[in-house]
Amino acid sequence: MNKYELQVMQWLKDNRARAARFLQILVRENSTRENESSTQAIVIEKCRQLGLLLDIWEIDEAELRSHPAYCCDRKGFEGNPNLVAVLKGSGDGRSIILNGHIDVVPVGDSSSWNHDPFSGLIECGKLYGRGATDMKGGNVALLMAIESIIANGIKLKGDVIFQSVIEEESGGAGTLAAVLRGYKADGAIIPEPTNMKIFPKQQGSMWFRVTVTGKAAHGGTRYEGVSAIEKSLLVINKLQQLEKVRNARITDPLFKKIPIPIPINIGKISSGEWPSSVPDTAIIEGRMGVSPEETIKSAQLEMESCLEELSNQEEWFRKYPLKLEWFGGRWQPGSINSDHPLMNELIKSFEVVKGDGPVIEASPWGTDGGILSTVGNTPVVVFGPGITETAHDANEHIILEDMFAASEIIALTLLKWCEIDK
Amino acid sequence: MNKYELQVMQWLKDNRARAARFLQILVRENSTRENESSTQAIVIEKCRQLGLLLDIWEIDEAELRSHPAYCCDRKGFEGNPNLVAVLKGSGDGRSIILNGHIDVVPVGDSSSWNHDPFSGLIECGKLYGRGATDMKGGNVALLMAIESIIANGIKLKGDVIFQSVIEEESGGAGTLAAVLRGYKADGAIIPEPTNMKIFPKQQGSMWFRVTVTGKAAHGGTRYEGVSAIEKSLLVINKLQQLEKVRNARITDPLFKKIPIPIPINIGKISSGEWPSSVPDTAIIEGRMGVSPEETIKSAQLEMESCLEELSNQEEWFRKYPLKLEWFGGRWQPGSINSDHPLMNELIKSFEVVKGDGPVIEASPWGTDGGILSTVGNTPVVVFGPGITETAHDANEHIILEDMFAASEIIALTLLKWCEIDK
Numbered sequence: 001m002n003k004y005e006l007q008v009m010q011w012l013k014d015n016r017a018r019a020a021r022f023l024q025i026l027v028r029e030n031s032t033r034e035n036e037s038s039t040q041a042i043v044i045e046k047c048r049q050l051g052l053l054l055d056i057w058e059i060d061e062a063e064l065r066s067h068p069a070y071c072c073d074r075k076g077f078e079g080n081p082n083l084v085a086v087l088k089g090s091g092d093g094r095s096i097i098l099n100g101h102i103d104v105v106p107v108g109d110s111s112s113w114n115h116d117p118f119s120g121l122i123e124c125g126k127l128y129g130r131g132a133t134d135m136k137g138g139n140v141a142l143l144m145a146i147e148s149i150i151a152n153g154i155k156l157k158g159d160v161i162f163q164s165v166i167e168e169e170s171g172g173a174g175t176l177a178a179v180l181r182g183y184k185a186d187g188a189i190i191p192e193p194t195n196m197k198i199f200p201k202q203q204g205s206m207w208f209r210v211t212v213t214g215k216a217a218h219g220g221t222r223y224e225g226v227s228a229i230e231k232s233l234l235v236i237n238k239l240q241q242l243e244k245v246r247n248a249r250i251t252d253p254l255f256k257k258i259p260i261p262i263p264i265n266i267g268k269i270s271s272g273e274w275p276s277s278v279p280d281t282a283i284i285e286g287r288m289g290v291s292p293e294e295t296i297k298s299a300q301l302e303m304e305s306c307l308e309e310l311s312n313q314e315e316w317f318r319k320y321p322l323k324l325e326w327f328g329g330r331w332q333p334g335s336i337n338s339d340h341p342l343m344n345e346l347i348k349s350f351e352v353v354k355g356d357g358p359v360i361e362a363s364p365w366g367t368d369g370g371i372l373s374t375v376g377n378t379p380v381v382v383f384g385p386g387i388t389e390t391a392h393d394a395n396e397h398i399i400l401e402d403m404f405a406a407s408e409i410i411a412l413t414l415l416k417w418c419e420i421d422k
Numbered sequence: 423m424n425k426y427e428l429q430v431m432q433w434l435k436d437n438r439a440r441a442a443r444f445l446q447i448l449v450r451e452n453s454t455r456e457n458e459s460s461t462q463a464i465v466i467e468k469c470r471q472l473g474l475l476l477d478i479w480e481i482d483e484a485e486l487r488s489h490p491a492y493c494c495d496r497k498g499f500e501g502n503p504n505l506v507a508v509l510k511g512s513g514d515g516r517s518i519i520l521n522g523h524i525d526v527v528p529v530g531d532s533s534s535w536n537h538d539p540f541s542g543l544i545e546c547g548k549l550y551g552r553g554a555t556d557m558k559g560g561n562v563a564l565l566m567a568i569e570s571i572i573a574n575g576i577k578l579k580g581d582v583i584f585q586s587v588i589e590e591e592s593g594g595a596g597t598l599a600a601v602l603r604g605y606k607a608d609g610a611i612i613p614e615p616t617n618m619k620i621f622p623k624q625q626g627s628m629w630f631r632v633t634v635t636g637k638a639a640h641g642g643t644r645y646e647g648v649s650a651i652e653k654s655l656l657v658i659n660k661l662q663q664l665e666k667v668r669n670a671r672i673t674d675p676l677f678k679k680i681p682i683p684i685p686i687n688i689g690k691i692s693s694g695e696w697p698s699s700v701p702d703t704a705i706i707e708g709r710m711g712v713s714p715e716e717t718i719k720s721a722q723l724e725m726e727s728c729l730e731e732l733s734n735q736e737e738w739f740r741k742y743p744l745k746l747e748w749f750g751g752r753w754q755p756g757s758i759n760s761d762h763p764l765m766n767e768l769i770k771s772f773e774v775v776k777g778d779g780p781v782i783e784a785s786p787w788g789t790d791g792g793i794l795s796t797v798g799n800t801p802v803v804v805f806g807p808g809i810t811e812t813a814h815d816a817n818e819h820i821i822l823e824d825m826f827a828a829s830e831i832i833a834l835t836l837l838k839w840c841e842i843d844k
Contacts, residue, residue, distance in 0.1 A: 203642060205641075205642060205698065207697040207698065208697075209697075218786075218787065218813075218814065219627070219685060219687030219689055219708070219709040219711075220625060220627060220685065220687075220709070220711060220785075220786040220787035220788075221685075221786045221787075221810075222682065222685045222687045223681040223682050223685070227687075227688065229658070229688050229691055230688075233655060233658065236651070236655065259645040260644065260645050263641060263642065263643075263644045263645070265641030265642075265644045265649075265697070265698060265699075265700060266649065266651050266652075266694075266701075267641055267694045267695075267696055267697040267698055267699050267700070267701060268693065268694035268695065268696070268697060268701065269651055269691055269692070269693050269694065269704075270691070270692050270693075271690065271691050271692075272688075272689045272690035272691065272707070273689075273690065274689055274690070275629040275630075275631075275687070275689040275690060275707040275708050275709050275750065275751075276627065276629065276687060276689055276708075276709035276751070277687075277689050278687060278689070279688075279689060279690065282691075285694070285697040286641070286697050286698075287641040287642070287697050287698035289641075289642060328697065329697075329698070363642075364640075364642040364643045365640065365642035365643075366642075388643075389646075391640075392640065
């Protein structure tokens with residue numbers, strides 16, 4: 001390590017307590033959807049103190065509405081701004097976007113939590129609370145990495161573009177707005193909770209709904225009706241087959257440890273209103289994984305033609321067609337080569353900090369990286385300190401040691417990627 | 423036909439317009455659950471005018487609660503009485519119960535009705551409205567039959583016990599209360615909507631609920647969870663097999679035209695709250711048919727051991743047991759021999775009136791006949807003028823000609839069964 005790297009590493013070690021305390025402050029603010037402003041205000045103040053160039057704006061739905069990657073049912077964005085804060089480089093260096101979302105998912109059943117979901121409680125090296133892992137811990141790692149460079153008076157050649165966006169959990173409108181506002185870079189890191197794994201590829205995903213029609217009848221003469229539940233079994237069965245076919249095609253070694261790289265998850269079924277009636281409608285809702293090698297559109301077409309095939313096999317469906325809708329969330333897949341220069345820098349930095357190589361895999365879920373890479377043409381690596389398993393769950397928490405290590409790895413990567421202007 | 427029979431037949435033909443008008447009055451009163459009183463008042467006044475011995479009482483839930491055939495979630499019975507009205511015989515004749523329920527099922531989606539659901543509209547010989555077929559038309563047939571005997575000054579030896587009961591649609595508490603009050607007889611006719619078929623046997627039925635446990639996970643890593651929907655498919659499959667096994671045992675020729683004599687209807691399934699989560703609970707609700715040759719209890723035991731068998735086959739269910747509940751409605755099966763004397767009289771009367779023999783079958787649904795026969799030890803035949811297919815449906819209606827014919831058939835049967843005291 002050169003002296004700059006040593007300075008940065010030392011500074012980050014000296015400021016661990018401050019980093020933990022900052023995460024605690026962020027976690028104690030509830031930033032569920034449409035309530036992002038108070039947390040965003042804390043991040044803005046932090047960036048102002050760091051002397052970054054601030055761009056704070058409210059998303060204009062009218063501008064985004066017609067974009068094919070826009071997927072959002074939010075009524076309004078007033079009062080809950082997006083933030084981009086830039087550490088300008090001196091020029092001639094590679095730029096980087098450091099992207100984190102500030103929104104968190106709802107608490108769920110609060111009785112499942114051992115403590116207040118917004119406690120920020122620290123116990124045995126873990127910090128608890130909604131958002132600790134997904135992904136305020138990652139955001140703190142980013143901000144501490146930036147601060148370590150500024151605090152040590154280091155100048156970089158390339159721009160560091162920090163983004164604190166809203167709406168990631170509901171389809172990515174915040175990052176899309178930042179891309180359409182013009183923010184692109186030579187690379188990007190998104191510290192989503194990857195358990196410190198490095199994900200050069202991210203699975204995309206989208207929600208679907210299949211409506212199955214039956215024919216009502218009294219349960220005592222059920223043979224006079226056609227059960228929408230029984231017909232739904234054919235649909236579920238067909239979707240299970242489709243999942244097998246689609247996954248058999250995945251040969252990328254990054255997926256080799258993942259039992260089902262791009263799952264088709266049947267998340268909901270609802271049919272019938274009365275135990276002794278034959279149900280005439282069933283609604284199936286689920287999530288379809290999209291591989292980094294395909295597009296949202298091509299995956300949609302594949303499911304559409306799969307259900308068309310079923311309709312051709314089943315006379316009932318020819319008369320009463322299945323209805324397939326794409327609704328709600330949609331996350332673009334993302335991908336860069338495993339030997340992309342940003343990957344190399346990140347892996348080397350990881351080895352320096354951890355003394356061992358990272359696990360490199362494909363992510364089982366989508367992130368804003370999909371939009372950044374497919375719409376913003378910015379190569380994205382997803383790597384962060386949060387614990388995948390506790391995201392969206394009760395008693396969400398992060399291991400602080402991992403957050404500290406992630407900030408060191410990211411800081412070293414910035415020094416190499418953006419290059420020090422000596 | 424003897425002169426009494428001729429008198430009765432002629433009187434019924436002369437009074438068809440009055441019969442239709444009386445049904446119209448009854449249909450125009452909404453007698454859905456807990457609103458039976460106004461319709462019951464009209465029936466009571468009719469019976470008073472006929473000079474019948476009236477027994478009007480409110481059901482005492484405390485008295486019925488512990489009875490094994492009691493199945494009711496109604497809060498109270500105040501203000502909505504049961505009615506038994508007796509035409510006393512001179513003695514030494516066979517008594518008969520004429521049982522009809524006054525409650526009707528809810529209107530459902532009123533936009534599906536072409537007219538006001540309580541219009542009582544008469545068009546092309548059909549009378550429309552909720553309850554026209556199920557079973558106020560049957561009740562009118564009973565009352566006209568009784569009136570035809572009284573109006574012609576005919577005395578019977580056996581008692582005619584007319585019952586206008588509440589709660590049939592919700593499990594039979596009204597008829598159970600009448601039985602426990604002491605009303606039994608040598609035979610009974612229940613004019614439920616049979617399309618003029620004669621049902622010496624009635625399928626019983628009951629509702630069940632199976633709760634299936636899974637394990638939640640994110641849809642992107644669905645292999646880390648266990649889908650309650652996928653596990654439900656095993657349960658549905660097993661119940662379909664059970665239905666096959668149970669129906670293969672039915673050899674009674676009365677069932678030979680019925681594709682599935684005792685169906686197991688899966689009426690509802692509900693699982694999952696989020697498209698991209700693996701659902702951890704599924705709830706299946708349905709209706710199990712009970713053959714006249716078995717008891718409610720033995721059918722329950724059969725389903726219980728079937729699901730136990732599934733639990734033994736599936737490791738998951740050994741760890742996370744299926745939960746089976748018997749809830750909501752329960753209707754006892756009923757049965758008399760096809761050559762029972764009441765059957766003979768009814769068939770002969772049918773042939774006289776219709777000039778042809780009746781269709782004799784087993785009913786695909788339960789009636790209060792189950793309670794009357796199993797608890798009240800009263801042999802029951804179900805036979806009535808309503809249209810099975812329109813019961814519980816929008817635009818429910820009855821063919822008035824059938825109602826007139828049914829009252830003639832029942833009147834002739836009363837003369838034979840209870841015997842004329844000349």
